[in-house]
Amino acid sequence: MLEVEDGSSRHFCAISASHAGPFHACLDCDSHSLHCTPCIVDFHSCSLLHRLKTWNGTYFEDGSLANAGLVLNLGHNMSTCREGGGKVHTHLVTVIDVNGLHNVRMSWCRCYGFGSLASEMFRLQWLPATLIRPGTAFTFRVMKLFQMLSHVARTSAWEFCMALLRITDNVQPDLLPVSEGYFSYF
Numbered sequence: 001m002l003e004v005e006d007g008s009s010r011h012f013c014a015i016s017a018s019h020a021g022p023f024h025a026c027l028d029c030d031s032h033s034l035h036c037t038p039c040i041v042d043f044h045s046c047s048l049l050h051r052l053k054t055w056n057g058t059y060f061e062d063g064s065l066a067n068a069g070l071v072l073n074l075g076h077n078m079s080t081c082r083e084g085g086g087k088v089h090t091h092l093v094t095v096i097d098v099n100g101l102h103n104v105r106m107s108w109c110r111c112y113g114f115g116s117l118a119s120e121m122f123r124l125q126w127l128p129a130t131l132i133r134p135g136t137a138f139t140f141r142v143m144k145l146f147q148m149l150s151h152v153a154r155t156s157a158w159e160f161c162m163a164l165l166r167i168t169d170n171v172q173p174d175l176l177p178v179s180e181g182y183f184s185y186f
C-alpha cells in the first residue's frame, strides 16, 4: 500500500521531520515517500511531468508541480539578464504525456537567446499544438506510444486521447483543461 493512502499516520518530509507541510507524494517517482513543498519542487527540476498527491489535512487530493511552485525557466540564466529581468514572461501550458495531462508553468526572458516558445518546446521534445504562443503540447514520448498503438492495436487518435483523459482523471475527465471537446476533430 502506498504511504500516501495511509491517512491515519502522521506525515513527515522524508528529508527532515522538521520541514513543515503541506506534504506531497509523487505518483511517478519509484519512491512514494512524502516531501514538503520546497523538497518536492527541488527533486523535480528535471522531471516536470510527474503527478502529485497533496495531503490537505483530511485526505490526499490531486496536486501538481505547477501548484507547488515549480517553474521551468527557458532561455538564459536570469543572473546574466541584460534587462534586469524586465522582459520576463510566464505562461501556463498543458502538456500531454504518457501518464496524462500536466499543467507546466514556464518562464522566459526575451532580452536575448530566445527564439520562440514553440522552438523551445521542440528542444524539450514536446510537439506544440500551435506555433504561435502555444498553450498545449504533446511529448514526443506520447506521440511514439500513439504511433505504436495505432499500428499494432488499431487504436484511433480519439480513443487514445480519451484514454489519456481517463488516466489523468477517471472520475471527472470533462473538467480537465483539455477535455473531450478539444479532441473532437480527431
Ligand SMILES: [Zn+2]
Pocket: 026, 027, 028, 029, 044, 047, 050, 051
Ligand atoms: Zn516524481
Ligand SMILES: [Zn+2]
Pocket: 013, 014, 015, 016, 019, 035, 036, 037, 038, 039, 040
Ligand atoms: Zn522537506
Ligand SMILES: [Zn+2]
Pocket: 076, 080, 081, 082, 083, 084, 085, 087, 109, 110, 111, 112
Ligand atoms: Zn533577460
